[in-house]
Every structure is written in C-alpha cells, then in structure tokens.
Amino acid sequence: MHPALEDIALVVFDLDGTLIDSAPDLAMAVDRTLADHDLPAAGIDKVRHWVGNGSHKLVERALADADAHGVSIDEAHTRFLAHYAKAPCERTQLYDGVTECLTALRDRDFDLMLVTNKPIAFLPAILDTLGLTDYFSLTLGGDSLAEKKPHPAPLLHAARQGDIPPGAGLMVGDSRHDVAAGKAAGFRTVAVTYGYNHGDPISQSGPDHLVDSLAELVT
Template sequence: MPSSATHPALEGIRLVVFDLDGTLIDSVPDLAAAVDGALRDMMLPEVGEAAVRDWVGNGSRKLVERALQAVGARGGELDAAHDLFLHHYRLAPCRATQVYPGVRDALEALAARGMRMGLVTNKPTAFIAPILECLDLAHYFSLTLGGDALSTRKPDPAPLLHLAAHLDVAPSACLMVGDSRHDVEAGRRAGFRTLAVPYGYNHGEPVAASGPDVVVESLRELV
C-alpha cells in the first residue's frame, strides 16, 4: 500500500496509469523523421517536425494519414505509406526522443512510495519496450499496453479498464495521467481520476479545456 502522497491528486490512488508520447517523452523528432522518410520514399514533399507535433496522439496510422492529406496524396497510398513509416521508425525509434523534465523525479518518487504504475499508449506495441529500455524507464511499469494490444484504443476506456482489472485495482482508485483530450476522455469514461500536463500533444488545443480533474505544469509536482 503506498504511503501518504504529497499531491492531492494522489489521495486514495493505488494505480497511476500514464500516457507515453507527450506526457513522459517528447518523441516527435523521431516520429517526424520517420514520417518524412516515408514521404521521401514515395517521392512526396516532407512535412517537418512542427506539423507532426500537431498530429500525434491517435496512433501511427492516423499520423501517416494526416501527413498524406497535408501533401495532397491519394487516399489509396495509406497502407504503403504506413508500412514505410514503420520501417523508418523501427530503424531509429529513440535517436532524438527525450524524457520530459520532472518525469524521472515523479516516477522515482511514486515507486519509492510503493505506487503501482502502468502505461497505456496509442503507439504500436512493438515500439514501447525498445523506447522504454533506451530511456531506462521500463522498470517503473507493471504493465504496458500499446494501441494495437486490444481491438480499441484511447479515447475508448477499454485499455484503461483492462489494465486496472489485470492489476486488480478498482477504477475509482486509479489515476490517468496524459497530455490530450483523448487521455482525459478515456480516463473519465473508465471511472479514473484524471490529471493532465499542458506541454504535450493536444492538436493545438489547451488540454485544460477537456476538463481533467487536475492540471500540473510538470509531473515533478507529484513528488
């Protein structure tokens, strides 16, 4: 049982479930490189990091679809473009990806209190372990779920409920931590408490507008 926590958002919480991209890590530089690599292979113009930053959050296929739409490509090219994206991303999923300030402090403090932690991301499962291991984050999480682990993904609550059930924690004792409206919606629909950070990827919208229970500027506030 975790000891008393310093932040009110953690009161009564036994399991903290984190989003990955935009919450714990800034992965856009590597995602953008893979998107642009796929576009180059298809003899299409690159879109660049700034555009990709606004498109992340709904899984890799949707990311590639948005890139194709931006350059005016035909819809029938999505399967080929997505395969090329996965190829490029697999080659370098953690070359320029960085952990956000305050994240390691928060994870270490939560672990020291005995808090259980999980990860639910819309990123394909195959990339989760390599990135977590590269950044020395894997040991914090009891269970991780990628966007292709179940038949639905966030904002559907099913991945959150699956993780909570697997770890035998009631939804009312769970906290969902994310950076986007999809995280907030998934957490709310799952019956979790919700906490959001404003620095991640939310399609150019302030995440506070989604109505999370708590907003913190940095996860260091949970220490």
Template sequence: MHPSLDAIRLVAFDLDGTLIDSVPDLAAALDATLEAHDLAPAGEARVRDWVGNGSRKLVERALAFALGRDPDASALDAALEDFLGRYAEAPCRRTRVYSGVKEALEALAERDLILCVITNKPQAFIAPILATLGLDRYFDATLGGDSLSEKKPHPMPLWHLATHFDVAPSSCLMVGDSRHDIEAGRRAGFRTLAVPYGYNHGEPVAASAPDGLVESLGELV
C-alpha cells in the same frame, strides 16, 4: 504528494507528449516516408499536431496534407508499412524524457503504487524506447494501441489494467497530455491529471476539464 494522488493505487501514464517528447524521431521517419513517395516533408511542427491517435492515423494525416486529399487505402497501407519500418530503425535517436518525469516515477515507485503505460503507439516500440531511456524499471505493465481491440479514447485499455491488478477505477489515475487521455480516463471512471506541454492537436488540454493539471510531473513529488 500531490492531491491528485490521494487514495490512488494505480497510475496510468500516456507515453508520447506526457513522459517523452518523441516527435523528433516520429517526424524524421514520417518525412523520410513522404520523400520516398515523392511527397513534400511535413516537418516537426505539423507532426506535433498530428500525434495522438496511433501510427495509422498519423500517416493518414501526413498523406492527406501532402496530397491535398484523403489517401486511398492501398496508398495508406504502403506508406504505413514504410513508416513503421523506418521508425523501427531509430525510434529513440532524438527522443528525450521530459523534465521531472524520472523524479516523479522514482517517488511513485517508492510508494509502491502500480505504474503503467497506456499509449496509442504500437506495442512493439514501447519496451525498446523505455529501456533506452532508462524508464522500463518503473512500470508494472504497458499497453499499446494494438494491444487490445480498442485504444484511447475508448476506456477499454484502462479497464483492462484496473481489472488485471484488481484495483477499482475510482482508485486509479490517468495522466496524459491530450483530450483523448482525459476522455478515456473519464469514461473509465479514473481520476484524470493533465500536463500542458505535450501534443493535443493545437488545443489547450485544460479545455478538456481534467480533474487536475500540473506544469511538470515533478509536481507530483
């Protein structure tokens, strides 16, 4: 096993950009929302740099881009409701699992490690996506961005799961693709591991100084 797993009992994974590439479906729903409001579509490339802080922030960034200014609250609320409805219709049409993910999850599950998902995506989308992609059987718990009063980079979701499973933070590992994952892990007292292929607002995740870095989660086995 990879050195990052030494003495680890619980592994928390980010979802979007770490386990799955969900941008194609997010971008499709977002562009349809923009077009419904008579605004120009953003396209996948821009959406890749906007993902990571939850759905509201994603829609806010898209509106600011399309309008050339910050949207007012009522416009943002309306666009967010529209976006969530459209995304709920097809959250997993073009979303794919990254190479090495299933092999890593299978090996970690065989070692009886506690496996969790901590994402800023709304909780309602997590179970359907994991089930569609055949990943649901690996996880003991999932937390979305709206599950608690705080989300990443706040450490609360990480502390919540460590406490729930009675595991010391020093025996937990946070795996993610962005600076928010690394910051949350560091603040929570978790060990941190990053993957470079996901979404990090156009910045290399290595700049956040994670404890470890792997090109593929397949390196964990």
C-alpha cells in the same frame, strides 16, 4: 502529496507527449515516408499536432496534409513503421520531472502502468534506452487490445490486471484522448500542459488536475 493522488492506488501514464518528447524521431520517419512518395516533408511542428491517435492515424494526417491523392494509407503506414523501427529513440528525450515523479511514486508503493497508442513493438527499445522499463507493472500499446484510447478499454484492462477499482485509478496524459479515456473508465485525470494535443489547450478537455511538470505530483 498532490491532491490528485489522494485515495489513488494505480497511476497509468501515457507515453508520447507525457513522459517523452518523441516528435523528432516520429517526424523523421514521417518525412522519410513522404519522400518515398515524392511528397514534401511535413516537419516537426506539424507532426507534433498529429500525434495522439496511433501511427496509422499519424500517417493518414500526413498524407492528407500533403494532398497525397492516390497514395495508399496502408502502404505508406508500412513504410513509416519500417523507417521508425530503424531509429525509434535517436532524438527522443524524457521531459523534465519524469524520472523524479516515477521514482517517488514507485517508492511510495503506487502501482504504475503505461498505456499508449504507440504500437507495442516499439516500446521495449524506447523504454530500455530511456531507463523506464522497470517502473511499470504493465505496458499496453495501441495494438495490444481491440480498442485504444480514447476508448476506456485499455484503462479498464489495466485496473483489472492490478485488481484495483477504477475509482482508485489515475490517468496521466497530455491529450484530450487521455482525458476522455480516463473519464470514461471512471479514473481521476491529470493532464500536463506541455506535450501534444493537436494545438489546443488541454484545459479545454476538463481534466481533474493540471500540472506543468510531473514533478508537481510528488513535491
């Protein structure tokens, strides 16, 4: 067992950049939104750096990059949501080691939950398509509560739902927002070295543990 799991009862996972590479589908929706406003496409490389604070912030960053003065962020966000809803999981894939990790943790009776900043409406289709639905006892989107990561509220809510003290919780994510939320909630933290962290090494955020693959947690 990985040292990160010692005395842990609850493991909370981030989604985008941790369990799934969703950037291809997000980038397609972003570029279609920009095209609606006669703006140039951003492309997947930029979108990878913009993911992490929810869809509204993603659109805001895309418009700022395009110097889209005068374009309503709220209106563009509405268009983005419509585009993304049409194809939320066409090109999205699981990262290596995800199924192995989740299956092993479930078999060892860890309580598994999902806390993401992605809008909750998109989660059922994505989780079902990728075979992830049955692993999690609780799923929270970025709009499920009044606050989202890096605020600790979603993790504290997860701990309460599982009747587990925060000190027995582990937050697994790919970005500084996951690490910050975990630390603020009193969770232990694990960060994956891949994923989306705005182009910065996740080690700079000071997670308790680093892994190159989620399989390392169970092998």
